[in-house]
Amino acid sequence: MSGLFKGRTWWKRTDLKKRYDVVIIGGGGHGCATAYYLAKNFGITNVAVLEKNYIGAGGTGRNTTIIRSNYRTPEGIRFYERSMELFRGLSQELDINMMLSKLGHFTLAHTDSSVRVQRERGETNRLLGVDSRLIGVEEIRELCPELNLSRDVAFPIQAALYHPPGSVLRHDAVVWGYATGAYHRGVELHQGVEVTGIRKDSTGKCVGVETNEGPIDAGVVISAVAGWTTSVCDMAGVRTPITNHPLQAFVTEPVKPMLHKILVSASLHVYVSQTDRGEFLIGSEIEPYTTFNLRSTFTFTQHSSANALDLVPQLARLKIMRQWTGYCDMTPDYSPIMGETGVENFYLDAGWGTWGFKATAVCGETMAQMAATQKTPDLIAPFRLSRFADEQLVPEKAAASVSH
Amino acid sequence: MTGIDFEGTQVPLQAGDTIAAALYRSGTRVFSRSFKYHRPRGLYCAAGDCPNCLVTVDGEVNVRACECAAKAGQKVSRQNAWPSADRDALSIIDKMHWALPVGFYYKAGIKPKFAWPMVEPFIRKMAGLGFVDHHDAPRHLVRVNHHPEVLVIGAGVAGLSAALAAAGAGKSVLVIDEKAPGHRVAVGETRAAIDRLVGEVTAHGAITTQWNTAATGIFEGPLVIAVDATREETLHVHPGAIVVAAGGREIHRVFRGNDLPGVMQARGAARLAGVHGLKLGERAVVWAEQPEALAHVETLQRAGVTVVAVVAPDGLDTSSVTVEVVRGEVTAANGKKRLASVVAGGRTIACDVLAIGSEIQGNEHLVRLSYDLPVVIAGDCTGRHHTLEEAAASGTSAGTAAAAGPALYAVEPVRPRTCGSDGYVCLCEDVSVKDIEVACKEGFDSAELLKRYTTVTMGPCQGRICADQLRAVAERVTPELAERVGAPTTLRPPTRPITLEQAVAGAAHHIERHTTLTSKHLSAGASMMWAGVWKRVEAYNGDVQGEYAAVRERVGVIDVGTLGKFLVGGKDATAFLERLYPMKIADLEAGRLRYGLLLEEGGVIIDDGTVCALGDGRYYITVTTSGAERLESWMLDWAEAWGHEVYVVNQTASLGAINVAGPQARAVLEKLTSDAVDRESFPYIRHRQITVAGVPCLAMRLGFVGELAYELHFPASQAERLWDAIIEAGKAFDIRPFGLMAQRLLRLEKGHIIVAQDTDFETTPWKVGMEWAVKLDKPDFVGKAALLRHQKRTDRELLVPWVMPAGTACPPEGTVITVNGALSGRVTSAWHSPTLGHPLGLAWVVNAHAKDGAAVNVGGTTATVRVGHAFYDPQGEKLRA
Ligand SMILES: Cc1cc2nc3c(=O)[nH]c(=O)nc-3n(C[C@H](O)[C@H](O)[C@H](O)COP(=O)(O)OP(=O)(O)OC[C@H]3O[C@@H](n4cnc5c(N)ncnc54)[C@H](O)[C@@H]3O)c2cc1C
Ligand code: FES
Numbered sequence A: 001m002s003g004l005f006k007g008r009t010w011w012k013r014t015d016l017k018k019r020y021d022v023v024i025i026g027g028g029g030h031g032c033a034t035a036y037y038l039a040k041n042f043g044i045t046n047v048a049v050l051e052k053n054y055i056g057a058g059g060t061g062r063n064t065t066i067i068r069s070n071y072r073t074p075e076g077i078r079f080y081e082r083s084m085e086l087f088r089g090l091s092q093e094l095d096i097n098m099m100l101s102k103l104g105h106f107t108l109a110h111t112d113s114s115v116r117v118q119r120e121r122g123e124t125n126r127l128l129g130v131d132s133r134l135i136g137v138e139e140i141r142e143l144c145p146e147l148n149l150s151r152d153v154a155f156p157i158q159a160a161l162y163h164p165p166g167s168v169l170r171h172d173a174v175v176w177g178y179a180t181g182a183y184h185r186g187v188e189l190h191q192g193v194e195v196t197g198i199r200k201d202s203t204g205k206c207v208g209v210e211t212n213e214g215p216i217d218a219g220v221v222i223s224a225v226a227g228w229t230t231s232v233c234d235m236a237g238v239r240t241p242i243t244n245h246p247l248q249a250f251v252t253e254p255v256k257p258m259l260h261k262i263l264v265s266a267s268l269h270v271y272v273s274q275t276d277r278g279e280f281l282i283g284s285e286i287e288p289y290t291t292f293n294l295r296s297t298f299t300f301t302q303h304s305s306a307n308a309l310d311l312v313p314q315l316a317r318l319k320i321m322r323q324w325t326g327y328c329d330m331t332p333d334y335s336p337i338m339g340e341t342g343v344e345n346f347y348l349d350a351g352w353g354t355w356g357f358k359a360t361a362v363c364g365e366t367m368a369q370m371a372a373t374q375k376t377p378d379l380i381a382p383f384r385l386s387r388f389a390d391e392q393l394v395p396e397k398a399a400a401s402v403s404h
Numbered sequence B: 001m002t003g004i005d006f007e008g009t010q011v012p013l014q015a016g017d018t019i020a021a022a023l024y025r026s027g028t029r030v031f032s033r034s035f036k037y038h039r040p041r042g043l044y045c046a047a048g049d050c051p052n053c054l055v056t057v058d059g060e061v062n063v064r065a066c067e068c069a070a071k072a073g074q075k076v077s078r079q080n081a082w083p084s085a086d087r088d089a090l091s092i093i094d095k096m097h098w099a100l101p102v103g104f105y106y107k108a109g110i111k112p113k114f115a116w117p118m119v120e121p122f123i124r125k126m127a128g129l130g131f132v133d134h135h136d137a138p139r140h141l142v143r144v145n146h147h148p149e150v151l152v153i154g155a156g157v158a159g160l161s162a163a164l165a166a167a168g169a170g171k172s173v174l175v176i177d178e179k180a181p182g183h184r185v186a187v188g189e190t191r192a193a194i195d196r197l198v199g200e201v202t203a204h205g206a207i208t209t210q211w212n213t214a215a216t217g218i219f220e221g222p223l224v225i226a227v228d229a230t231r232e233e234t235l236h237v238h239p240g241a242i243v244v245a246a247g248g249r250e251i252h253r254v255f256r257g258n259d260l261p262g263v264m265q266a267r268g269a270a271r272l273a274g275v276h277g278l279k280l281g282e283r284a285v286v287w288a289e290q291p292e293a294l295a296h297v298e299t300l301q302r303a304g305v306t307v308v309a310v311v312a313p314d315g316l317d318t319s320s321v322t323v324e325v326v327r328g329e330v331t332a333a334n335g336k337k338r339l340a341s342v343v344a345g346g347r348t349i350a351c352d353v354l355a356i357g358s359e360i361q362g363n364e365h366l367v368r369l370s371y372d373l374p375v376v377i378a379g380d381c382t383g384r385h386h387t388l389e390e391a392a393a394s395g396t397s398a399g400t401a402a403a404a405g406p407a408l409y410a411v412e413p414v415r416p417r418t419c420g421s422d423g424y425v426c427l428c429e430d431v432s433v434k435d436i437e438v439a440c441k442e443g444f445d446s447a448e449l450l451k452r453y454t455t456v457t458m459g460p461c462q463g464r465i466c467a468d469q470l471r472a473v474a475e476r477v478t479p480e481l482a483e484r485v486g487a488p489t490t491l492r493p494p495t496r497p498i499t500l501e502q503a504v505a506g507a508a509h510h511i512e513r514h515t516t517l518t519s520k521h522l523s524a525g526a527s528m529m530w531a532g533v534w535k536r537v538e539a540y541n542g543d544v545q546g547e548y549a550a551v552r553e554r555v556g557v558i559d560v561g562t563l564g565k566f567l568v569g570g571k572d573a574t575a576f577l578e579r580l581y582p583m584k585i586a587d588l589e590a591g592r593l594r595y596g597l598l599l600e601e602g603g604v605i606i607d608d609g610t611v612c613a614l615g616d617g618r619y620y621i622t623v624t625t626s627g628a629e630r631l632e633s634w635m636l637d638w639a640e641a642w643g644h645e646v647y648v649v650n651q652t653a654s655l656g657a658i659n660v661a662g663p664q665a666r667a668v669l670e671k672l673t674s675d676a677v678d679r680e681s682f683p684y685i686r687h688r689q690i691t692v693a694g695v696p697c698l699a700m701r702l703g704f705v706g707e708l709a710y711e712l713h714f715p716a717s718q719a720e721r722l723w724d725a726i727i728e729a730g731k732a733f734d735i736r737p738f739g740l741m742a743q744r745l746l747r748l749e750k751g752h753i754i755v756a757q758d759t760d761f762e763t764t765p766w767k768v769g770m771e772w773a774v775k776l777d778k779p780d781f782v783g784k785a786a787l788l789r790h791q792k793r794t795d796r797e798l799l800v801p802w803v804m805p806a807g808t809a810c811p812p813e814g815t816v817i818t819v820n821g822a823l824s825g826r827v828t829s830a831w832h833s834p835t836l837g838h839p840l841g842l843a844w845v846v847n848a849h850a851k852d853g854a855a856v857n858v859g860g861t862t863a864t865v866r867v868g869h870a871f872y873d874p875q876g877e878k879l880r881a
Helices: A029-042 A074-088 A090-094 A112-127 A137-143 A171-183 A226-236 A298-311 A313-317 A357-373 A378-383 B019-025 B089-099 B115-126 B157-168 B189-203 B266-274 B291-302 B388-404 B433-442 B447-454 B467-477 B479-486 B500-504 B518-523 B544-553 B573-580 B628-642 B665-670 B716-733 B740-749 B784-791
Strands: A019-025 A047-051 A105-109 A133-136 A159-163 A188-191 A195-200 A206-211 A216-223 A243-252 A262-265 A270-274 A280-283 A319-330 A337-339 A346-350 B004-006 B009-011 B054-057 B060-064 B075-078 B142-146 B150-153 B173-176 B207-210 B213-219 B223-228 B233-237 B241-244 B248-250 B263-265 B283-288 B306-312 B325-327 B330-334 B341-344 B347-350 B353-357 B360-362 B375-377 B424-426 B526-531 B534-540 B556-559 B564-569 B593-599 B605-613 B619-623 B647-650 B655-661 B687-692 B695-700 B709-715 B797-803 B816-819 B822-833 B838-846 B855-858 B861-865
Touching: A019 A029, A019 A206, A029 A047, A029 A171, A029 A357, A047 A171, A074 A090, A074 A112, A074 A357, A074 A378, A090 A171, A105 A112, A112 A133, A112 A159, A112 B816, A112 B822, A133 A137, A137 A159, A171 A188, A171 A357, A171 B447, A195 A226, A216 A226, A216 A357, A226 A243, A226 A319, A226 A346, A243 A298, A262 A298, A270 A298, A280 A298, A298 A313, A298 A319, A298 B500, A313 B500, A337 A357, A337 A378, A346 A357, A357 A378, B004 B019, B019 B266, B150 B157, B150 B223, B150 B388, B157 B173, B157 B189, B157 B207, B157 B241, B157 B388, B173 B213, B173 B233, B189 B207, B189 B388, B241 B388, B248 B266, B263 B266, B266 B283, B266 B291, B266 B353, B283 B291, B283 B341, B291 B306, B291 B353, B306 B341, B306 B347, B330 B353, B375 B388, B424 B433, B424 B467, B433 B447, B433 B467, B447 B467, B447 B479, B467 B479, B518 B526, B518 B534, B518 B716, B534 B544, B534 B556, B534 B740, B544 B556, B544 B740, B556 B716, B564 B573, B564 B628, B573 B619, B573 B628, B605 B695, B628 B647, B655 B665, B655 B716, B665 B709, B665 B716, B687 B716, B695 B716, B709 B716, B740 B822, B740 B838, B797 B822, B816 B838, B822 B855, B838 B855, B838 B861
Parallel strands: A019 A047, A019 A216, A047 A188, A105 A262, A216 A346, B004 B075, B142 B233, B150 B173, B150 B241, B173 B207, B241 B375, B263 B353, B283 B306, B283 B353, B306 B325
Antiparallel strands: A105 A159, A133 A159, A195 A206, A206 A216, A243 A280, A243 A319, A262 A270, A270 A280, A337 A346, B004 B009, B054 B060, B054 B075, B213 B223, B223 B233, B248 B360, B330 B341, B341 B347, B526 B534, B556 B655, B564 B619, B564 B647, B593 B605, B605 B619, B655 B709, B687 B695, B695 B709, B797 B838, B797 B861, B816 B822, B816 B855, B822 B838, B855 B861
16 A cells, blocks of 8 residues: 555656657656656666646546457567556556456457358457457357347347457556656656657657647657547658548446446447446547547447447446546547657657556557657557558457447 | 335425425535545535535435425435434444545555455445446437527526526527526525516517526527426427526635634525525524625524524624624634534624625636637626616526527636635545645646645535635645636536436437348348348248258249339439449440449448449449448548539439349249340349339349349339238249348358458558459549559458368357468458358468468368359359349
8 A cells, every 4th residue: 555645646747858768749648657657768868748728628538448458460460469468567566556347348249240250250359369359149148137138229249259358447647647657757847848849850750749838859769649649640741641630439428237248339430438437438539520629529428328229228327427538549440550650769659549447558568669769669669650651551440440 | 105215214394395395404515525535524615516415315426405396205315424314333434534645546555566456346336425226127208399589598586687688689598597586695685686577578479488497508509508497308409599697605715724614605595595494503603705795694693593603704894784794704614414503703603504605706718618609698697796677687688698699698607716725625526725735735736736636626516615615725826827727627518417317318229220121131031130221031941051042943032122222313414333343334335234342532442332334324332331321421422522513313212122033043034024034135243124023123234142143223202012022923933031140151152342341441452352343544533643653563462262171160250360370361251151051251361371371370270262263153154134
């Protein structure tokens, strides 16, 4: 119970220096984790995380916190499984309770085509050592009696991909944990500092950034800004196939916990879980339009409610407490874009769409390695930006469009 | 039953009672136990803002007792307490604050590693407030649309005046209020003014009113969502302009003991006393920070309470009250489970009620959601207290402005001057001043971070009570960062509670389409399945094998009316299709048809179907069932992009389609038509206009299922007649209707792909062996550039046919393929072939093994890849018959 009764200093403000070995743009989970692993694994601490708002202001503080590794492609499965491994020991490593709740994750299949996809995912997962399997209605009923398994609905549930390690955890704890871990190892966290330009020398090499607090020199610049990637890439003159879509979610008022599984239905475009606070957390897929506008829409509330009630009708009279929106940097194949950009010393950690929270840990680890060694780690090689030009995609849409 | 059932006891009712009023009258003082520490909580705001009176009513959790009308027979119980709210065993937690410092959960339960998974279930049990009733099925609530020129939210003096002004300017007006007008206002001159204005509004022909209807959010449009609790309606209001006159509320004052039962906001106390006639206690102190609060002294007195003192700041003129005035502020409240005394101006005053008439802040929530929408605010909602005359004037000018087409009047949320150094800032989440101070010092130095760390503002009231106090504390602790910590957190809908079923009202969320033949299929024993938005026949009486055999051996008939069907014409129709499809179109003679893939710009297959040249420059094309809607706009987009003069008529719903397939198909048709359908006059891949059973049809000879077949397209209104005639004529040949399952098996034996089942979003024609369907020598077509690039690459995976030896079990679709234990592909289609006597199918296989004769492992059984072989009738003789 270390530090429980003492006050604890999570981080403090410091003055900006003129130069850092590594500048990380974006103080979300990915940025802070990268800083942490740079310090921890490579002893590189002359590092600044520049965050234009506050730590965790972006997708990190808005997501629905599902972590899992039951992806579709071997590249995806290996990558996300490494993140799960890191998450499992993270509370102890960072001395912060991440409140990891291993509820188990259901991807519900309501159509024969969905059964086909889930079977394939389950088999591929198991081949790569991930606990995941297709289960029938009877087993679903046993594991989650709250679910509406009636045949008498528009889309009766036929089967489910069951992924016991699928968990939720406190998103804020993750980003604060990495931030404080990095801070106590000497990394600087600068909130309220916005990067406004990427500086290059005459050969086109990246040598630093412009900020609202003046220019900063840097040996390496990493962009970890998720939903803002298109604007930072514009500054750097890097072209990506990313488009920015809003994704919404809502929570109900807290009630005594009754649902102990994470439910996802791609056919109904909805997912439902209940938090340790008792709130029901309900979300959907991205809005079909692109925008930099975070306003809520009622169409989302209406349709997600309808779909959630198809799954768990008992929620009918629960009160919606708050709905919100985040940005998602979507890629054509629902896999991320990581590593080299064509601009020397400017690396990208992007394309996190609706699925990037669970990657926080592994991204930190691999991007730190990338910055420290200037070589692309094997785990992220398939996610190179150039794959779009080569048409060597890593197709994860079937595993990531509704379940995030 | 004349009363309500409150945890097993009967509580009598009086006219106009809310649940809170009835319970209070019968002696209830503790209405709930707080979220974290299980502290006793009593009525506080009595206006639906705070969390203190959340109860469960007839199985619905978290109902605001102060706002919910009491009805005889209701079952009401308190929440978050065991065994009861009066004696809550968990209130022991309140004695252990030292053990629950701010951020407790982040700091505790970390080591040893196995501890948290064991502790978590208990923490989970303690969470939440009420219990969900498992037997509540969603009700279908009505959605009502309104289109007033001006919507007025709030029927107080300002709102009603605004409505009259807007209507006076010739506009249609809708006025809503979450309660009946004046419902919360004690008898007095304000109440009289409201009653008079309501009379005028109701008499006005251009004004519609709807009470007990709470606006829950303003969205782009503008669209205002409101819920009518009594009529069980959800309103979708689409106004031209909006007046928000939602009134104000007293600022939450924080001091030691500020959450004790007996401490109330003055407007709430006045409501309970002046509207419901409750004698709130024996001795009351009124803390008045503004003139309105002084009027509540008399209201309390009329209800029988002795007001022992008024606490007021130095500047306030208190000459209107006759009780003792103590200058200063209330700095503490004492008492165990209820208020016993307050400390003010250095004195301790014994009392059991404290009514706090603090400064007014506007109920600006809806305004903060309206961004650039046409919204005007009026009355107290603007963030300061209005006298009667001021409110009326403010309403009138707002109504006039709204009628004229308003500009947004921005609101500056009121800043509390100070926040005490002790007490509860957040009632919903049990967050004290101390907690926030500690969090600030630990490094959480913005309102958003403080919110997330302490959970202040994250409760059921969403910061209505505590948001401004949070900022006051934060500013005090970190003055150098005042701007950062002082910035308000983002406001989000809903601004008033809306249940899931209320939100759903009116959503037609599963669109289900049927052909005109569905009732025929159902009476023939069909089971139906989804195909896009359509319901199609899966099989009749489950007999897929029988249906299959009929088609292969005799004749079968299938309803394919769900296919996407388009007539494409206009000056540029040929050029248009030539550029749309990867195969040749211009050389397609009248009477001929051709199979065509549709590709997107990346060269990926998105659909397939047929193109018939009608000979007069027009074309009739079909696409898959699920593709129709999407492809219509897709085609129109291209036509526009290319500047082609074409028209695309979507005939999917107006035309029916039936496919008659099998060796005896011709014999069946011959009985129904006098037109020539023989092999010479009507050969394979041709189409003809023929009349079948008196129905004019466009007939096509196609071979998806691999047999002699005629696909008939005709006016949908004739479908039943034609279907019956075919079944009748086919009796002699033992015809069978067949469904989607049999069709999938039949096509698989031919090796035909189904787009989206066998293909994915990377599938080019190359990868599925359909080079023949692409003519790269055409000048241009959608996807050509990408395919040219593609040609230079080896594909990682190819879609290939495979077979398994007779006697092996057919693997389910989706099974993965391995070679030497390494993942090497996946099965997309698989059936046991009745004709060939062994399992066969299609699969994606990595390039190295996608070769004829390669052996791969499918779910433990060896399968052989068979590139370049159609399984059934490889020469296609049956089709051409
Ligand atoms: C509603 C919703 C639900 C989701 N659910 C899940 C889920 O269940 N599971 C899952 O794995 N993923 C989920 N996601 C996706 C996930 O939230 C994101 O992919 C992930 O948080 C990205 O983290 P990040 O650290 O890369 O970026 P962010 O957390 O977005 O951080 C980027 C930061 O960069 C800052 N920034 C931007 N521009 C600049 C600049 N010019 N200068 C300085 N700073 C800048 C921003 O302020 C921001 O703080 C969800 C997303 C949303 C919106
Ligand atoms: S008092 Fe309701 S959220 Fe703080």
